[in-house]
Amino acid sequence: QVQVVESGGGLVQTGGSLRLSCAASGSISSINAMGWYRQVSGQQREFVAAIDRDGSTVYSFSVKGRFTISRDNTKNTMYVQMNSLKPEDTAVYYCKVNYGPGRSDYWGQGTQVTVSS
Numbered sequence: 001q002v003q004v005v006e007s008g009g010g011l012v013q014t015g016g017s018l019r020l021s022c023a024a025s026g027s028i029s030s031i032n033a034m035g036w037y038r039q040v041s042g043q044q045r046e047f048v049a050a051i052d053r054d055g056s057t058v059y060s061f062s063v064k065g066r067f068t069i070s071r072d073n074t075k076n077t078m079y080v081q082m083n084s085l086k087p088e089d090t091a092v093y094y095c096k097v098n099y100g101p102g103r104s105d106y107w108g109q110g111t112q113v114t115v116s117s
Helices: none
Strands: 006-007 008-012 020-026 031-039 047-051 056-060 067-072 078-084 091-099 103-109 112-117
Touching: 006 091, 020 031, 020 091, 020 112, 031 078, 047 067, 047 078, 056 067
Parallel strands: 008 112
Antiparallel strands: 006 020, 020 078, 031 047, 031 091, 047 056, 067 078, 091 103, 091 112
């Protein structure tokens, strides 16, 4: 079982910045892609950004140019730097870790991000 823990959420004003972190347990060499998703209460969880082991990244249209995803493979940790935040970025942000040869997905408990207008 892989443990996934997010941190760094909070309350910020429009235009502000936050940096989220995601730490995963397990073997460093077994972590494949890592990604961020977000969910507003009553809505479906949506993709935000992802990063593969080789550092290749992909972003949703809504955050491209404002968010930057990165990872430290020596620490099993992923980050997302969120700049120019908007009220519509308000959500619970979840980290997903794809692990092992079986490519199983593991999720964290989420961290709340609230952007005030």
